Structures are given as structure tokens and as C-alpha cells.
Amino acid sequence: MAGIMAGVYLFLDLEWWLGGCVAAGTAFFAGLAYEKVKRQGSFPLPFTALSFMLFIGCSFASSACYLYSYASRNGLIAYTGRQVILTGRIADRPETSAKGIGMILETREVFEAGKSLRVYDRIKVFIRNSTGSPADFKYGDLVRVKGTIDTLSAEANRGEYSPREAGRMKQLSVKLYAAGVWQVQPAGAPELDPLDRSVVMPVYGYIMESLKQLMPDGDERRLSAGVLTGEKEFLSEEVLEDFKITGTAHILAVSGLNVGLLALVVHVVLQRLKVTTAGRWISLIMMLFVLLVYCRVTGNSPSVLRASIMAAVFAAGQASGRKTYPLNSLALSDLLILVFDPLDLLNPGFLMTNGAVVSILIFNTLFGSSNRQHGGIVPNTARFFRESFMVTFAAIVGVSPVIAFFFGTFSLVGLLANVPVVLFSTLLMYALMPMLIVNLLSADAASYFAECAILLARLTLESAGFFSSFPLASISVKPDLAEVSIYYAALAAALCFTAGKAWGKIVISLLLGANLILWYGFFHSEPIQPSLVTVNLGRNITAFFSTGGETVQIDAGSASREEKRILRQLVEFRLAAPLAAVQFFSADSIVSLVPAKRKMLHGDSLLVLPTMVIARPGEKVLKIMERERSVLFVSGTSRLQQKESCRADIVFLWVYRFDAKQRERLEKWLDYAHPRRCILVSGSFLSRSGLQYLQRFAASRSNLEMRSKTRQIVIPSGIPRYAPRR
Template identity: 25%
Template sequence: MKPLSQPVVPPLVPVLLAMMTGINAGSVSGLSHPVWTVIISGVAMVVCVLWVSEKKTIIFSLCLAAGIWSGYQSVLIHSPPVPAGHISNFYNQRDIVLTGQVKSFARQYPHKTRIIVDCRTIRGSQDTAVSKRLTATGRIYLNLYGTSDIPIRFNDQIRFAGPIRPIQNFGNPGAFDYLTFLKRQGIFGSVHTHVSKIQKITDSSLSVWTRGIQFLENIRNQFYAFVMTRLDHRDGAHVLAALVTGIKHNMPPVLRDQFARAGTAHLLAISGLHMGILSLIFFFFFYQVLSLFPGLLVSAQARKIAGVLTLIPLCLYLVFSGFSPSTQRAFIMIAIFMISFLMEKQTHPFNTLAVAGIIILFADPAALFSISFQLSFTAVFFIIAGMKVMEKYLKINPPKPLKFLISISSVTLLAGLGTFPLIAGYFNLVSLVQIPANLVLVPVIGFVCLPAGLISLMFWPLAPGLSAWLLTGAAWLVEWCSLYAAWLTDLPFAWSYLPSWSMVDILMAYLILGAVFWTLSGKKSKPVMAGVMVVLISIYGIRMMTRSGAPDHMTVTVIDVGQGNAALIQTIENKTILVDGGGFSGATQFDVGRYVVAPFLWQQGITALDVVILTHPDADHMNGLVFILENFQVGTLVKNRDTSPHSAFDRIMAACRKKKIPVFIPDCENNQMNWENTGLSFYQCRSVNSEWDVNDNSLVFKLTWDQFSMLFPGDIQAGREGLLAGDQNNRLSAGILLSPHHGSKSSSTRVFLEQVAPETVVISCGFNNPYRFPHPDVINRYEKNNIRIFRTDQHGAVTITSRGRDYAVIPYRSGN
């Protein structure tokens, strides 16, 4: 049989690229006028005529035009104009009552439960803008507190009260756009209420499909509780629960970080690798059973039937694991590859990958902007391309065990190489031990622990003792793998956080990788591509080197950390000083240091800090420093004499001991930190006054350079302000003041403001914070003194630049 020739460019790949172009165009322009679609489609045709071979130019042009048209229109269909009844029109209105349908499995946290609700109706009291019942559109996050005997499950109809809170971003340069991320999922707000205030609307006409999903959700929750209880919430329990049920949001951050640093975080998510292993297991099982029938075996129908049957448990598992977007995409990819295999036709693997991408983007255009979509498709693309290159150079036929090791190493290397620019751009993390880690963890966790967990799930209703025995053995293996990963990540240079990569950096990296693969593939243009690769690497190297020049000005950025304080000082001597780290108190699990402060530092190209200053051990100043001290190189920690019983303080001091970070406590004699031109002066650094609270014991210091000065007073209040103002030895005058205690009524007294005499004040406070900071009286005092006011809740991050004399204030947002 004559082999079929394969085109140089698989025909469906341009269509997929065209769809991506259309989706990007629709997302960026946000315009529904058909002229835009016509223009984009016309450009695509011209590009196609210049690119594709002469014989099929018209066909390819039509495919590209159709791809761009469908991609662009799909964005418009999935992102329609906001109607009058949309929930975004009713933010922060009290006495709002909504009804809606639950559209997600409940996500259980230690102190709350979160579900996604598709709103159907909205009604308010007589004095509100919506006194009559209206049809509502839009989805919200519904956060429920407390416990209830009545479970809320998928597709339940419920009634609950507002107000609806808008989704807010942290206003920092390079910050993750959480608002757009949720809008692409159709989520436009959140409601917080007690679970006892939720009313379920009975509906006796539930479909069989809905009842089946609710049954699987109930089984999932019960089995998760069984795993965590029987394994006593060990690390192995969290990993097994994530493998089998897909529930991983309660996994300890330390354990999650350990897998990420080893380059094995993909094992914790039900994604392509996970579903691929399951498909192999189910296919092998069904094929072995069907092989018992000679007729099916001889007619070669056993493989086809096994392939079809494999999709059934995969579909059930897709629903059971929570129907997450990443799992849906993995299932579609597996199904497409399985259908291609069953058709027994020679096809280019890139075509199969393109078909999966086209189907996914038709169903959900916003998936293009999903990190998991980008990572999974990029990994598969590089694995396919890399394997073809390796086939050309590796002509050996090793024994099966060695072949298995070579396969895992090759797949890990190619996937890691292909996703490295994206991981550097999104997560700022690189692991150099991912190959030895995956060589052990993928076979053990993927082919032993995962099947053991699934078998324990099947035995659990009838034989819980046997199920617990299987889980215990699997947990022991998982914890052994975790110890191995911990050993690898403790090696020098095993992993590192990187400065943020811009989109240009990522594109440059992929151009270089593309040139390398093209050169190794042995195409006719090999010398040309080798030259292109050298030029790209040279440009990229020059670009990286020009980033690290000496600064010509000082920069102070008051970071938007919500209700808290954090500021970054970058001196003319290229020293970096972080003042406080923000942080939330109470039951919240949100880590400001990990998700706000650290990304801002990476965006500034900072992975090491010369000085970290903790003004006082309050949660809204201290908690964010835990991640910073544990994951950044820090030269010195500066703090006052206070201690704290909170675990965050213990972790900060433990990090200093482990990493041998010196701790400097300013006192009356030693109260200066000076560099060539820049100085920090600390005021009234005597022993702790027991009559003051932790706020008044804050470190107070002034930053000076030439004629520039800025005062950082921490959270001091009227008592400490009076002492500072009454001490004639203190030279408090400063051009810029960081507002004491977030602008509270008990601070920024008249006598203090007279001594400081600032021209500008920056208030660090959270949007709609429960303390109602800043207080109107404080704002009035600032205005009476003709002080310019900047607020992080309105302006986002506030950046001050100076060359030693005058200064400029640059807010991230324009404010209200």
C-alpha cells in the first residue's frame, strides 16, 4: 500500500490559527460592527494567497476567512451587550432579592462554601431602583457562611438576598486581570450571605441528566470526606483527593509549592496527562475483556468497540470530577484522538490537535485566554514536533524498560521546553529537576496511585475497609514521592523564581524555539533558519542585558494591597527596600504576599531585596511578608521590638533563622541606615511602651535623598503622633506622607500635620473597607492644609519618582 503524502502545513492548522486571530480581534476591539469582520477576513485571504501553495489557494483562503469570521462572531455571541436586567446594573444596592440556578459543584472551604449561580430574576424594595421583579442575567459567585442540613447542589433553583458586590482588581502594574478573567466566564459579581438565608425553590421536574449529575456530586463529596477522614488529612490524602475527585483547593500551599518546584504540578490537576492515563487504563481493560470473544478479536472489532466504550467512563469521570474547563478540554482532546485512532486513516497529528482546538474554541472562545488551554496545547504541540525531530536522529531500538524511560524523559523535556516561556510569564517559576522528578512521580502516581484511588472509589460503597486499605497504601506511595520531590527541590539551583516576562519576551522565546526546531528538522531553508536563530538570540540577549542598567532616579511605589500597607523603595544606588507586605486578617485564605506583592516585585524585575521593613506585627502589614521572606533573597529584616502570637510572625522569624537573614532592631543609638546618597532615619526607637497598642509601637522612619523626603509612620495614632511632634530632635518635615493608620480618625492630628507639613499624602486603604477608611474628618484636615491626596482604593498603586529635587506622582488609575 502506497503511503499517503502529508502536506508541509496540515490544512486545519491555519484554520485554527485563523480562529485564534478572530477571537483576539473580537476581544480587543469589542465592536460588533460587521465592517471589522469583513476587514479581518479580507486580510486573512490576502495573507493566505501569499502563504499557501498555488493549487489550493482558494480553498485555504475560504477556510481562513471562515475561521476568522467564526472566531470573531463567536466572541460577539458569547459576549453580548449588557441588557437592562444585567446584575452589573445593580451593584451595592441593598434589599435586593435574586433567584437563580446553581451552575457549579459547591466548593467547600474551611469557613465558607462557594458556588456559581446563573441569575434569573431580581427584585428590590419600594425605595430601590428595581422595585418590581425583573428578568436578570449574568452569573455571580455566591459565598455561603455557616452550616445547613439542606445541601445545595448543581442545577438547584434558589432564592437569596444581595447586595451584589462588584469584582475588583488590585490596581498594580502587571497585576493579574481577575476582573476580565471572571467576565470571560460570565461572572460579574459576588454575594456574601449566611446559608440559613438561602431558600431552595422546589422543582419536581428535574431531568434525568440533572438527577444523575446531582448523584455524582453527592458521591464525590462523600468520597472526598471519606478519604480525608480515613487518612487523617495527611499530605497523601490531599493528593489522592485531588487525583480522584479533582478537589484540591484545600491542599496546603506548602505541598502545592513542593510539586510546582519539582515541575510536577500537572499531576495535581485533572488535565491532559491525567485523562490520557485513564483512557489507556480503560481501553486496556475493555480490550482485554472483548478479546475473550474470538469473533470480535478476529474481525478487529475489539479495538474499535474498546475505544468507544472508553469514552463512556471518561465522560462520567468528567462530570464526577467537577466538570472544570481544563477537564472538559482534556476530554475533547482525548475524544478527538480516539476517533482519529478508530477511523484507521492516516492523519497528521497536528490536524488532530487542530480539530480539538477548533471544537473547544467554538464551544468556548474565552478558552483561548485560559492558562490551562495555552499550556496543554503548547505542550502537545511541542511533544509532536519534538518526537518527529527525534525520530530523525535516534535510530536505536532499546529494550522496553529503557524505551519507557526514554519516552517519559523525552515527553517531559519537550513539554517543559515548550511551556517554559508561558510558565515564566504566568508563574515566574523554573524547575531544573523536572526530568528526574517526572521519571519517578509520573509512573508511581499516574499508573499506581491513580488506579488505586479509582479502584478504592468503586469498592468504597460495598467494602469501605478494602477501600481504606487501598487508599492507605496509595497515600504511603504519594508521601514517598513527596519526600523524593522535597529532596530534589532542596538541591542547590533546583528551582528559581524569575522576573516577569512580557508578551514580547514570550514571543521572542517561541520564535527562537521555532527556529531551532525548524533547523533540526532538516528543511531546505536550514542555513537561513540557523541565521535567523542567531539573530533572534542576539536581539533577545541585548534586550535582557539592557534591563539591568543603573537607575537615574529614585522610585517609591505604594502598592495596592487592599486594606493594608506595602511599599517598595528603589534607590538611586539600585537598592530595593520593601516596607510591610499587606495581608488580610480573619478566615480568608488569600495570600497577599503570594498573589499581589510578589507578582509586583517580579514585574519590576526583582527577585532579591536588600531590606525588608516590618513596621509592626499587625496582620494587614505582616501576613504578606511570609511568602516574601520564604521565597526571596533578603539582605536584612528591620523590625520593632514587638512580637506576636500569630503563626505569620513565627514563620517570618523561622525564615530568617533558616536563611540566616540578619534582623536589625533600631534603637536610640543605632537608628540610621545609609547608602551613598540615600538614608533612612528611624524616630523614637526606645523599648516597647506597654501602655500603647501595637499600632503606636510602629516603626516611624523618613526616607531622604538630596532634597527629596518621604515619611513612613506605620499605624501610629494620636498619642504617638503627639510625642513625635513634641520632640524637638525630630525633623519630621517631609514632602510626602504615607497616611498614618490608613487615614483613620485617630491619626493625622493637626499638630502632627503641622510638623510634617507634607505637600502630598498617600492613603493605603481597601475599596469599601469595613472600617470606612479614610475618615471624612481626616480628608477635611488634608484639604484644609492644601495637601494633594492619593488613595490606593481609588488610584491603585501610587508611584513617586524623583531625581533628588522635585518629584512626580503617577497613579496607576485616574481615580474617581
């Protein structure tokens, strides 16, 4: 772990890490040679052990540094901004959404300006598909795609998903945008290995066709596809949001439960074969083959790989007659995963999976009931719910800090919501597995299991929707790395003392951890709150204007669901909750939903607050004034006037047309107003030539800048007022 982190975050070239590998490896073998010749003992020398650890660390650092920081010199990045035709193989399962189809393409050839060149690289391809219909192409297909290449964009706002960072984790540096599915054409026969062609793809096709045949179209079928194969992109945004709010989104990912049920089925089928030594090894080989196929069917997700390796280790222990330990199996699975992809260590899914599994194993060891005797229906039912609650509680304890660190949210209803949601989703798996098996023999018989699956899927969805409707079901919390480390250190100490039933030490450990987090937050220097922050919402912009004690929100996007994304930036920048919401472009109905005491809608012309005044000097003109600074929002250059009401320190100007006439008008206004900072926002009707002309004009003046969809405008407190009029 230390080697991977060092390779990613330490600014050292690959040559330094490779040199460290050579030096540490040489020292290690020298130590082994010395021990072989002149020393007899059962333990290695400290020098040899240290050299070995440094060699392993530098090896992982070299691999992580190469994968994270290096791109192909002769790759597709040289074609940025150009329209090309790419020929390549689809390297993953295409993901379909309401906006289009996304996939990763392993390119073989680039065609541009009448010339073809061999270029071997990986690229993220997005194909616009307004119909929302599934893709006609699939994993392994050889296709030609026409589109424009561009670099992967950075995060739109602080703390949000960054396509550029996610691409680096998958060795991707560029993307291609295709206007429609007609720009994708087959280029040859699919290229699949024998296992994919003869087993994996038929199994995947059978699962999806069985769901389509036995279950009607709807969220129930989509949820079933998600828990079986990881196909969750067809779920509506409302359903996904319900699972995120309640902290139950983990059921949408294929997890250890699926692998456990599959291993149980194989174990039962092959039980009679295990009476002999040869039979045990044959059953082990068959078990490994089934797990390998299922991993490939689900896209080799980290949770499935981890669970499959643990199941394989357990099965190998049974076949060899050796005892296996869950934590050792987990460590082995992590080691194998990181050997093939060191950057998986930085994947939130990898960390959450390990956090949940380790927490469940430890809690089960410390608090699990040792009395497994059958005591009747009531005691067994009570024990079932008690153990289910304990597993849920352990998983939440293990993963909540990771979720808060990466996503900035914590579900207050997660403990309650997980019990019914996990219960119904588990029973859903118990219905889906026999449905798929029985469907091989009789579709009519399988339909009974399908009806049960539909009912359980509906109960799962309704449970998530019910708990997500609670007020304050999810809150915004964003701990830093130090706070997360203190949390896990205190938890580990408390669990260690639990083994010896030292209850006083347990309480002291938890209180000490809470005090450290509290005092860390007290002494940790908070960043100075900015006076203005923009939130990028695609073409739309929302802004927060703050005087320190009061915050005003200007606009709320184009849909009510964007409000949570907007308010998350309050946590990121440590701003106070908005006292007022002001309409500029957004509809009044959306602005009215903002959780603020005061509202200034389209028909209002003045809003007076204790520390600021907000006015509308004209149509599509908004001005905010306070003692230290002022901000002006103007839609269109035609609304710029040489009046005091159109002067401010900071100006946001939307430009819909720009030629010589608009330039002259803008120059005259700039000479009059002298804003310290003017942000030009390209309107939806601005032509390409007009945009280029506007960009050149903005570059010629120091106080002008173009708005970027992937860069927030953050203006610190204390910016001086605009220059006095000449």
C-alpha cells in the same frame, strides 16, 4: 487565533465585526458562485480563499468581542453597592477554602426594598465560612442568597491574578458577598439535566464517597481527589506552594493521563465487541458516552476536553478503519473548544496544555526510540526512565515560557522534580482506578489498592516537598510577548532542522534565538525605575523605596509566605534587591526573614545607608531621607506634629478615627508640612461614617488621596521636594 485576539484587543465595536462577517461572507459566496458558473478547477480562487479566511476570522472576532466586552444592560451591575436577595441556580461546583465558599450563580430573580424583579445574569458569589466545613449545597441547586453586590476587583498588584479579568473570561462583571452560610437558603428542587441527574452526579458522589470510605482524612486523600476530579481546593497552602515551586502543579489538574487510563479500561472491556463492524461502532458510542460523563464529572476542564476529543477522534478512526494523526486530533479538539468558548485561547491552562502536548509529540517523533522489542528487564527499565525523562524535558521546554510569561516564575529544579513526582502520581492513578472499580464489588479488596494509593500519594507529596526545599528552587523571570515569540520561533526552527539531522543549522538557530533575546533586552527601552512602590496585601501594605542603586523594603506583611509575593514586584518594576528591611507594622520575626543584608527592627531608631538615612522620630513614625526626596510613615493623626521630623515629600498616614477634631488636627499639619502627596490609609477601627467623612475630605484637597486595595502607589523618580515653609 488572529480573529479572537483582534476581537479582544482591538478597540472596535461589535457592529464593525458583524459588518466584516457580512461583507466577507457575501464575497465568499460570490466567489463560489463565480467558480461554479465560469471556472473549472480543483483549487479555489485566491479571492475565494481569502474571503473565507476573513469570514472565519471576523466570526471568531465577533464572538470574542461580544463575550469579552459586553455585559447585560438590564443585569445585576445596576444593583452595585446594594444589599439584595438573589434567587438562582448554582452553575458550577462550589469551591471550598479556609476563607469561605465560592460559586457562580445564574440568577432568575432579584428582591430589594420589598420588590421582586426578573433579572437573568451571572454573578460570582462568595460566602464566608470560617469553619472551613464543606458546602451543604452543590451544582444545580436552586438557592436564595442574601448579600451585597459589588463589581469584581482588579488585580491588587502588577502581574497578579485579576478577578475582574478572570470574570470577563466567564462573562461575569459583579460579585456578591454573604456574611455566612445562614444567608443561603434552598429555593426549590435542584435543576439538572437528565444526564447530570441520572449519571454524572451519582458517579461524582461515588468517587468522593469511595475516597472518604477507603482513605483517611489528610493531604493524601485530598491529592487523590485532585488528580481524579480536580478537587484541589482542600489542599493546604503549603502543599500547593511546594508543587508551584517545583513546577509540578500540573499533576493537580485532571489531565490526559486520566482520560488515557479510562479509555484503556473501556477498550479492554469492549475488546471482544470489536470483532464486527457493528460492534466497533457500538463500542465507539459507548466510549464517547464514558468520555462525556467523565468530562462532566471533572467540570469540563480544558485539559480533559482536549484529551477526550483526541481520544474520541482516535477511537472514531479505529472504528472507521482510517488512520489518525495526533497533531490533527489536537487541532480538531482546539477548534471545537474555541468554537464553544473563544476566550479559552487566553486561558493559561489552554496554552500550557497545547504547548506541552505539541512539544511532547514533536520530541517523540524526532527522538523517540523505534526499537520496541523486549530486551530484558534492565534494558526495558532503562528505556522507561529514558522516555520518562524525555517526556518531562519536552513538556518543560514547551510550557516554561508560558508559565514565566503569565506567572513570572521559573523552576530550576523542575526537570529533576518532575521525574519522581510524575512517576509517583502516575502510579497513583494506576492504583486509584482499580480501587474505584473493585470497590463496586468488595470494599475489603479495594482497601489493598487504597493502601497503595496512600503510599504513592505520600511519596508524591514528599518528593515535591523535598525539591521545593532546595535553595533557589524557583526564580522570578518575567519575559514579555516578544521574547516568548523569539523563543518559540528559534525552537521551531531547531526542531525542523533536527528532522534532517542538520546539526550545524540547529546550533545556529538556537544561538540566533539567544542572541535575539539578548539584543532585544539590550535595545529594549526599560521603564524608568520608580522611587517608591507599594505592594497591596489586603489590609496590609509593603513599600519599596529606591534611589536607583539601593532599595529598602518597609514591612513584610503578616505572614512569611507573603514574602515571595512581595519580592515578585521587584521583578515587575525592575528594582534592585532590597539592601535593607525596615519594620513598621510587621512583626520583627517576619521582617528578619526578608533576604536583605541590613535590618531595622522595632527597637532600632536609626539606619544609615550609603544613599539614604532611615530614622524613627517617634513611636509608629518612620522617616526615610535621601538627597532628592523624603518619605514619612505615620500611624494615627494623633502622632502628627508640627516639627521638621514630621515633614516629607510623600506621606503615608493611617487614620483610625476621623471626626471634626481629627480633621482640624490634620488641616493644621497639612498647612505646616505642605507634602506633595499624602496617602490616607483607612485603619481597621475606622467606622463607616468616619470613612465617608475622610473620603469627602480627601476629595477636597489636591494633594490628598485614599489608599485603594486594588491600586498600587507608584511614584516616579524626580518628584520635587516639599514646598518651603511659609
